[in-house]
Every structure is written in structure tokens, then in C-alpha cells.
Amino acid sequence: MNIADIAKLAGVSPSAVSRYLNQGYLSQEKKEAIRKVIEETGYRPLAQAQALRTRRTKTIGVVLPKIDSFSVSSVMAGIDSVLEQRGFQILLADTHNDPLKELDYLDSFDDQRVDGVILIGTVFTARHIAMLKKSRVPVVVVGQQLPGASCVYHDDYHAFYDITTLLVAKGCRTLGFIGALPQDKAAGQERSRAYCDALRDAGLEDQAGHTAVAGFSASSGREKAQELLETYGPLDALVCATDSMAVGALQYLKSLGLRVPEDIRLTGQGGSDLCGVTTPTITTIRYFYEDSGANAAVLLLERLEHPDAPAKEIKLGYQIVENESSR
Amino acid sequence: MNIADIAKLAGVSPSAVSRYLNQGYLSQEKKEAIRKVIEETGYRPLAQAQALRTRRTKTIGVVLPKIDSFSVSSVMAGIDSVLEQRGFQILLADTHNDPLKELDYLDSFDDQRVDGVILIGTVFTARHIAMLKKSRVPVVVVGQQLPGASCVYHDDYHAFYDITTLLVAKGCRTLGFIGALPQDKAAGQERSRAYCDALRDAGLEDQAGHTAVAGFSASSGREKAQELLETYGPLDALVCATDSMAVGALQYLKSLGLRVPEDIRLTGQGGSDLCGVTTPTITTIRYFYEDSGANAAVLLLERLEHPDAPAKEIKLGYQIVENESSR
């Protein structure tokens, strides 16, 4: 069942059917005749043929590090809610945390497979920047600020500046920080820098060195908490770069018999369910992942409509959810 | 840059280039000439044109209820790991828990947009069955057994039979069950039926009525736990159909001042991180979501190769992770 068959059945030319499908010039009678035939046959134009001809696929590629993660899948949900409503499909590219595959996928999307790309980024190398520069397909980055590129990200710096300041205001004087890899600008550098700046501004610069770098798992949070306590002695507070790290740290602290928050305070980031079910519940910085995905999708669609508009950055806020671990 | 350009540059015909790309007959010299030109130009054939001609898209559609959920995103990760390795792409269709949209997506995938579909199903109506019957594209269902269809699912019945029996063996005599909607055959019917059967077989059939139906959230688990306790009085154990329900129930039990497991035992299902971070940790039935996704992908690829092979069902096992809440 193709457009020619429909045309024959409706007694018109294929062009007329095409115009019907794309709201072109057409008399009422023919419109009606075509409508009827399409309804009866359940005809739907073949997406590939349309894409071949028009060079538009109505499909967006999403490159992400790992779909089975709270933050990433939330961003995805936000992206989807916008795109679905605008009739776009999503082609998924999961790199399984391999930044090299990120490049591969970006490259493979750069032909006309998709109309645009959303990149949920982690690490940006020089090759990433080069790739984004030369890309003919518009790209929007989520989760990282990338000057010159369209991007949507959270205000990591102020989030961690605030939470550190909050702990100091509660009377914490000896602090520790469990951070992420510095290659990750948002989760690694910014959060760590904010922590140090906040301490400096509070006159506690001597604490700035009490930092460790963990992976994004609870177990590595646990290890690094141990490392910090064993290296620097008892601490008043532990700022963690993510909720899962904080959960791991909490388990370690409890295993030592330390009371949280009485003996040591603790904070995470993300706003995941985990923080609400531990004992004590963990104070966290809530990020609006779904919003960030939705914003990225809107930004990308805007770029598709106005390809020459300048790149736009959207910085999203955060919300400190004060739970028991910092009271 | 199309196949004709490449052909011209390499001094051959487009057919030769096509054969090069599809390992057809070709002399070594021409192969080499073409290889070189492709390398220099970075040419990659246009996917839409290939798909139009061959009627194969190398793309699989995945229809799912909600991407930002632990189980669903884990299944996705499993699907992806297999498909990626076999050079297939994933087109995502998130129904946001609307079974009607499920039908829409299945329908829209039934043209030649994708080579096959994986459906992470919840509720199956008569229209679903009809749709699957008439579908020209192979479909594999994940998470639900559907006689006659290819599917991959967990052994919900035995999982819940076992865990109920385990609680009885520990001495529990008055039990309660928080289940899911019966429209969901796997999570609703099977688990509930297994719970009742296990009680009957243990000679405790009078307990079988102590059940409530909750949504998949912690808050509804909390409500239903309250409902059960207020209706049936003190209980020895609470079997929950999912981890999140169990978390909600636990919060309620603790708010009453009940000790878990001393005063009342509690179990969940899923094997999510949540179970390991609560106090006490929650005994759960671990499912192998990633495996189920991977199995579904393999099954689907098999069907693509042997379209006439009979439908195949894969029933996956489970693992009871005994944590503190049932000791």
C-alpha cells in the first residue's frame, strides 16, 4: 500500500495525495475522497521514503552514559515528554560510560539519521569540542556547561557553595568532601571548587584539603568516607557529591557507631528516593532532572526552527532538602 | 556525498560500491580503490535510502510504560547491551503509563519503521492481543507471560509462593499482602495467587483475605499497610508486591513504633538499592531485569533471522535476598 495505490483508489494523482498529507493546495472534493480512502485502507506514508526525500526524520538522537541510573532516566523522561508531544521520536544511544563511544555515536548521528542530538554529557575532551564544532546536526548538551554550545545544566557551583555554607552555619568546623572525577566538569570540578570556596570564605581554608575522589557508587562512597576519617581524624561533616556516595558514607559512619547528625553531619546531591528511606534521612540537594531534559528538548526544537539563532544556555536552580542528617 | 560520487572518485560503478558495502562479488583492486576513497571522504551510506530499498532498518522499537523506573531502565540496559553489539539501534516509545498509547505505538511501529518490537508490558487487554496477532513485525513481550507470543518473564508465582512459605516457616501465622492491580497479570494476579496458594498449602487459608491493592509507589504502600493493620489487627508479616511498597509499609510500621522483624516481618520484590539502605534492610525477591532485557533482545534477533520459528517463552528465575526485615 503506497501513495500510488491510494491515488488510484481515490481517482487522483500521487501528487494530490502528497499534498493532502502535507496540507498543500487541494479542492475540497479531492480532499474528501483521499481522506476516505486513507481511512479505509489505514494507509500511513513510509517514514524512510519521506525522510529520504525531505531530509527530515522527525527523530532526535539521545546520547547518554547509562540509562539505568536515576538522574539519566529522569532526564530521558523529561526529553520524551516534550518530543512525544511534538511528534518526534527518540533514537537511543547508550555509551555504557565509554566516552569514546560518545564520539562514535555523535559521529554516526551526524549523517541525516536524526534531525538533532541531545547529549547527556559527562567528560568533555578536546575531541568532543571538535566534534561538536564540526557537527552539521544541532546538538544540545545536558548536565554540563559548555561555552558556545547550547546547553542545559544545574547550578552545581552555588548548590555546593550553599550546602557547605549551611553546614558551617550549623557549627561544623572540620569538614570533608567526597567528590567525583575532575574530568567531569559539573560533578567533579564545580562541586569541589564550590566546597573549597565556601570554606575559604568562611575562614576555614585549612579544611579544603580534606577531599577524596570517588566513583558514583555507594561502595566507593563508603571507602572514601573511611579514607577521609582515617586520614584526617574525626570530622564534623561530610559533603558528598552524590546521593549514592552519601548512602555509602552513611553506612560506614553507622558501622563505626557514629551518630548522624549528632556526631557528624552528612549531605548528598540528587534528590533521589534513597535519601528519604535511610535512617537518618539524608539532606540532599535536589536537582530537577526531568525539567532539564524537557528544557533541552525545547531548546533543540527551537534550534531546528531557527538554525542560525545563537547558542543558548539554560542554568537551572536547585533545592536544598533538609533531612535528618544535617539537623 | 552519495554512492555515485564515491563510485566516480574510485573509477567504478555505484553497483560496485554497493557490493563493497555489502560484501558482494568484487575484485581485490576495486575493493582497495573503493576502500581508499571511502576512507578519505568519510562517506557513510544514508540509512534511510538503504532502509527504503532493503526494507530493513536495523532498528528495534521498545515500547515501555515509564523510562524513569528502576526495573524498566534496567531492562532497557539489558536490551541495549545486546542490540548495540549487533549493530541495531533503539527507537524509544514511552507511554507514560497509558495503555492506549501502547496500542498507538505498536500500531505506528507496524509499518516498516522498525524491524521488530520489544514491549515491556503491563496490562494486556483484548485489543492488545489482537494487535499482537495482526502485527507484521515480530514482537517480544517482556515482564508478562502471554501464551502464543514470544516473551521473557520472571517466575512471579514461585517467587511469591516461596517467600510466603519462608515467612510461614519462620513462624508467622497472621499475614497480610499488599499487591498490585489485577489488570497487571504478572505483578497483580500471579503474585497474589501465589501468596494465597502458599497460605492454603500451609493450612492458613483464613489469612488469604488479608490483602490490599496498592499503586507502585511508597506512599500507597504506606496507606495500604495502615489499612491492613487497622482492618485485621496486628500481623506477623507483610508481603509486598514491590520494593517501593515495602519501603512505604516499613515507614508506617516504624511510625507506629513496631519493631521489624521482631514484631512484624516484611518483604519486598525487585532487588532495588532501596532494600539495602533502610533500617532494617528489607528482604526482597531479586529479579534479573537486565538479563530479561538481554534475553528479549536475543529472542527478537532470532525471530528476525527465522521468522517462521515458533514463539518461544523464557521464564527467568529469581533470588530471595534475605535481609534484616525477615530474620
Added chain:
DNA sequence: ATATAATGTGAAATAGATTTCAAAAACAGG
């Protein structure tokens, strides 16, 4: 050396839409 089989090659048809272009039809104004 000849018949036969195997291998290599390009021209042309094909997949299913959209879009351009020129012509036909309808309409208005004189």
C-alpha cells in the same frame, strides 16, 4: 582447443515519498 562453469562488472529498475513545473480549469473584469 572448446565447452562449461565461475567470477566480476555496470546499466537500469526499483523502493516510496515530495516537489517543481507547466498546463488545465475556474473565475473575474472589460
Added chain:
DNA sequence: CCTGTTTTTGAAATCTATTTCACATTATAT
């Protein structure tokens, strides 16, 4: 009724690959 617009219409070109077919070249067997 004729001329000039405006509105409709379909034939044909186009998008980019694959595949068939017929032919040309080798290689192998007799």
C-alpha cells in the same frame, strides 16, 4: 467573448541506496 489572474492538477524529476540482469571476462574440465 476575450484576456488576465488565480486556483488546481498531474507528469516527471528527485532523493540515495540495492538488486536484477545481461554481458564480459577468467578459470577449469574435457
